[in-house]
Amino acid sequence: MSNEILTPHEMAEADRLAIAAGPFSGIQLMCNAGAAVAAEVLRRWPAAIRAHVLCGPGNNGGDGYVVARLLADVGVRVTVWAEGRPKAGSDAAQAAAECPIEAQPISGFHPEGGDIVVDALYGAGLSKPLSPSAVAAIVKCRKAKIPVVAVDLPSGISGETGHPVGDEAFRAALTVTFVRKKPGHLLLPGREACGEILVADIGIGAEIIAAVGPKCFENGPVLWQSRYPMPAADTHKYRRGHVGVFSGGPSSTGAARLAAFAAARAGVGAVTVLSPGNTLATNAAHLTSIMLRRVDDIDAARAFISDRKPSALVLGPGFGVGEPLRELALVVLETAGAEVSLVLDADGITSFHDAPASLFIAAGAKGAAGLVLTPHEGEFGRLFPDIARDAALSKLEKARKAAARSHGVVIYKGPDTVIASPDGRAAINANGTPLLATAGSGDVLSGIVAALLAQGMPAFEAACAAVWMHAEAARRFGPGLIAEDLPLALCPVLRELLG
Numbered sequence: 016m017s018n019e020i021l022t023p024h025e026m027a028e029a030d031r032l033a034i035a036a037g038p039f040s041g042i043q044l045m046c047n048a049g050a051a052v053a054a055e056v057l058r059r060w061p062a063a064i065r066a067h068v069l070c071g072p073g074n075n076g077g078d079g080y081v082v083a084r085l086l087a088d089v090g091v092r093v094t095v096w097a098e099g100r101p102k103a104g105s106d107a108a109q110a111a112a113e114c115p116i117e118a119q120p121i122s123g124f125h126p127e128g129g130d131i132v133v134d135a136l137y138g139a140g141l142s143k144p145l146s147p148s149a150v151a152a153i154v155k156c157r158k159a160k161i162p163v164v165a166v167d168l169p170s171g172i173s174g175e176t177g178h179p180v181g182d183e184a185f186r187a188a189l190t191v192t193f194v195r196k197k198p199g200h201l202l203l204p205g206r207e208a209c210g211e212i213l214v215a216d217i218g219i220g221a222e223i224i225a226a227v228g229p230k231c232f233e234n235g236p237v238l239w240q241s242r243y244p245m246p247a248a249d250t251h252k253y254r255r256g257h258v259g260v261f262s263g264g265p266s267s268t269g270a271a272r273l274a275a276f277a278a279a280r281a282g283v284g285a286v287t288v289l290s291p292g293n294t295l296a297t298n299a300a301h302l303t304s305i306m307l308r309r310v311d312d313i314d315a316a317r318a319f320i321s322d323r324k325p326s327a328l329v330l331g332p333g334f335g336v337g338e339p340l341r342e343l344a345l346v347v348l349e350t351a352g353a354e355v356s357l358v359l360d361a362d363g364i365t366s367f368h369d370a371p372a373s374l375f376i377a378a379g380a381k382g383a384a385g386l387v388l389t390p391h392e393g394e395f396g397r398l399f400p401d402i403a404r405d406a407a408l409s410k411l412e413k414a415r416k417a418a419a420r421s422h423g424v425v426i427y428k429g430p431d432t433v434i435a436s437p438d439g440r441a442a443i444n445a446n447g448t449p450l451l452a453t454a455g456s457g458d459v460l461s462g463i464v465a466a467l468l469a470q471g472m473p474a475f476e477a478a479c480a481a482v483w484m485h486a487e488a489a490r491r492f493g494p495g496l497i498a499e500d501l502p503l504a505l506c507p508v509l510r511e512l513l514g
């Protein structure tokens with residue numbers, strides 16, 4: 016599996032283990048890295064005549080000196096602009112010594128149209144905002160509108176968080192990174208600063224990565240396809256799971272129906288909309304294959320759970336914020352049993368704004384129903400205000416802390432959705448599209464999650480699969496998408512997944 020994401024710290028550990036295990040020394044790994052970047056520059060810009068290589072004082076700069084040497088070897092006119100000099104005796108110092116081009120101070124850097132810039136100032140070791148001369152280099156590249164190829168990461172972007180460390184960072188057309196992606200390549204705004212991302216193999220094998228033991232992955236079928244529920248030939252509808260969706264009051268029934276339709280399309284055998292008496296007629300007018308049951312209070316909800324044995328419930332979309340929702344959620348968590356899952360979305364999250372601990376305690380109790388939370392940024396801040404406020408944490412770390420605290424799988428939504436499990440595993444989703452920023456698309460996502468849970472998929476995998484399928488459906492449908500389109504738009508995605 017090569018979908019692991021390494022934090023900069025894990026990458027440094029992989030580097031250490033690889034050098035200790037051989038066959039490559041540090042300088043050889045650096046040469047492999049520089050060669051991968053130079054090859055990509057030549058492949059994409061074969062007609063480039065002039066290249067500027069910006070080299071920092073650390074190993075990122077070391078990679079840059081290798082790139083400069085290799086490009087010069089094949090006849091490109093290369094200028095090297097340095098900020099600081101590598102420490103004597105370091106691999107980077109050796110790479111600089113082997114580079115035949117005399118480095119000039121970065122303040123003199125002056126690119127022109129048609130040139131290529133290789134940004135090898137800072138990578139994993141970026142520890143403070145860029146210097147004024149590095150910032151000036153960024154402005155010159157922007158003005159000259161020339162392509163920047165970033166070595167490992169665009170300088171200025173944190174590999175850990177994807178945020179700029181200061182006010183400025185390079186914007187690359189192409190980023191060539193090594194071994195595996197880092198969180199900063201996938202979390203925003205880092206992902207946008209990287210341009211196209213290429214992961215080069217520099218000779219650090221899968222066994223080294225396994226020894227480092229990363230617990231974060233790029234979301235995609237490789238991560239969860241083996242756990243995807245395939246309908247068996249002798250199945251029947253209740254074996255394919257049963258999802259119950261709680262409907263809101265007269266003015267907000269649509270959200271529950273969106274979740275219900277999505278659950279049905281995502282392969283669950285039966286779906287029931289649980290509707291207060293005053294919305295039965297409205298829901299009935301819009302439902303055909305989806306069942307409808309009157310549920311006005313907690314007792315009616317309990318009766319549904321014990322009579323009809325749903326395997327997953329969706330609570331929150333359009334339901335209304337307040338005590339009735341809190342009570343219902345806690346009853347489900349405390350009494351439905353560990354084989355049942357609760358997807359708490361939208362109003363389901365906001366309702367616990369003033370009492371998050373009651374939710375977390377109920378979800379963490381022995382025998383509790385499984386919990387999946389699907390907050391967007393605003394909802395995340397309501398449930399986990401201290402985590403949300405902590406500017407030192409990446410979105411990945413925030414989602415992880417939230418999952419550990421809540422005892423639930425957390426889908427922290429947005430353009431760079433992060434899925435985190437209480438056991439420490441996490442995934443970053445990168446196939447999202449702004450077309451999903453449309454009312455009701457989150458309701459559809461909770462229906463898909465519930466459908467996969469109800470079919471027996473483990474919670475982390477179900478959440479990851481749902482997020483990926485939801486985004487994939489939206490991308491394939493294209494412009495004009497509204498939430499009502501999404502359930503049907505799942506079909507081509509499912510056709511490929513189910514083969």
Ligand SMILES: NC(=O)C1=CN([C@@H]2O[C@H](COP(=O)(O)OP(=O)(O)OC[C@H]3O[C@@H](n4cnc5c(N)ncnc54)[C@H](O)[C@@H]3O)[C@@H](O)[C@H]2O)[C@@H](O)CC1
Nearest residue numbers: 030045048073074075137138139140141142143144145167
């Ligand atoms: N880990 C690995 O397996 C490999 C790493 N390689 C390269 O090594 C890089 C990491 O190297 P380093 O750890 O030396 O880190 P960097 O080269 O990113 O930067 C480290 C140096 O820059 C200084 N510094 C950090 N931010 C600064 C700023 N804003 N202004 C001025 N100085 C600043 C630090 O004090 C340190 O001296 C990776 O990004 C990659 O390009 C490659 O050589 C291939 C192998």
Ligand SMILES: Nc1ncnc2c1ncn2[C@@H]1O[C@H](COP(=O)(O)OP(=O)(O)O)[C@@H](O)[C@H]1O
Nearest residue numbers: 428429430447448449451452454455456457458
């Ligand atoms: N710019 C974007 N790029 C990618 N995905 C997005 C973007 N904006 C929103 N989304 C996704 O769309 C969905 C919106 O959910 P939510 O905010 O709960 O909306 P609603 O409450 O209207 O259903 C989430 O899955 C979110 O990740």
Ligand SMILES: [K+]
Nearest residue numbers: 134137168170
């Ligand atoms: K860089």
